[in-house]
Amino acid sequence: MYDDLKKRAVDLAKTASSSDIIFDALRDAIISGNMKAGESIRQENIAKIFNVSRIPVREALKKLESQGLVKNERYKGAIVSSLSDAEFKEIYEIRLLLEPTVVRYAAQNISKEALEIARACCEEFSTETDSAKWGELNRKFHEALYMGANRPFHLKIINEASDRIDSYIRAQLVLTDGMTKARKEHMEILEACEKGDGDRAAALTRQHIEDSYNSLMEFMGNNSSKLA
């Protein structure tokens, strides 16, 4: 019954609210580097852009704040968060703890279909010439792979940590020749997963993250200490 209707079914109950949409848009703007650290965010301005009142904007800002992407000060407003050198390094320490572990789970558990999605993401990352898309494709590849681990909480932590440094990574990918190395490393990690070699995938992921940190340190002219 209703066979034809069911084909066009969408879960209308799960459509995004205004505040969800605004959250996504602000998050994108921040992690892409379009909105810079320290930049102030006026509720009224955002509300005008999306043709809504300040209420959904405020809810979006609350969520961004609890993920650390913006800082709110009572009666003063919100600004895009910045990262100190120590905080920057700490984000990488967290990635280094979680991502190799998760990729090991993924290598062991990932389904054939999920692997194919990851491979598609990897190839898109390797062939895309529009540098504006590299950052997003980079994240997509990692997420596609990590999805196979079946560890939603780990993934949430990784995603929120990655958000904090994404603008730096994007700049480094575009402004240096970081893409060459990243493409090669992605391919190797993917292949290890395809072979079900969790140890190798984990080791490569660890190396990939360390390389990313070192490249960024060099790019930013910062001779900070090595990752633990």
Add this chain to the structure above:
Amino acid sequence: MYDDLKKRAVDLAKTASSSDIIFDALRDAIISGNMKAGESIRQENIAKIFNVSRIPVREALKKLESQGLVKNERYKGAIVSSLSDAEFKEIYEIRLLLEPTVVRYAAQNISKEALEIARACCEEFSTETDSAKWGELNRKFHEALYMGANRPFHLKIINEASDRIDSYIRAQLVLTDGMTKARKEHMEILEACEKGDGDRAAALTRQHIEDSYNSLMEFMGNNSSKLA
């Protein structure tokens, strides 16, 4: 100038907003187990309790949702989140990754004063007879120690993960003899930190978390597989 006034200075700009206060109260109610998983949260009811409109309540709920403590469904409302067995285990996997690492940093970096605070917390945990306070004191001890690591992002992740399972831990501490073991293990971890023995502190912390998981599994009559 103003010497006497400065003695009574408080940073009024940092006083909590209504939504902050409501967030804290709801969080306490949830992690204490006072509000049970699946229980619905009516905005209007909470608003009445705090004598405010629904607006600050909604902002508190947004923050609770982004930390996973409640689930919101559009036009239906919020309920206290539950944890599947797999999710429960995953929280422990995360603790097992982060806490031994953090306690190692703490053993190496913690200041004399911070150690004394941790010791005070440890002793309070050991001597408190009011079982209703055990859960909070348990968290306080761990946090006091971890503060010494100077890793605010790690700490935030640990705290949010711990929030998700705190109601179970409190029940287990009160309804079994878990306190005996916990008190002994806390003391040993603290002593390792006092000696600056990071490896030992990390190993003990790992054991402490595994013990906690196993006790809880037994307590809940769940023969789930061991932690990785």
Add this chain to the structure above:
DNA sequence: ATATTGAATATTGTATCCAATATGCAATAT
């Protein structure tokens, strides 16, 4: 000229109100 004060403006936090949706129940049809 510099510092201080006070008013005007801007911005945020919250209350109140309205619209959209969900829920429960009575009325009706089968």
Add this chain to the structure above:
DNA sequence: ATATTGCATATTGGATACAATATTCAATAT
């Protein structure tokens, strides 16, 4: 009796209105 529909009520999402605080800047005092 059961299923379906329509209505009344409850609840949430968001708009508007207002109060609290911050910021800016002119006016005044030193």
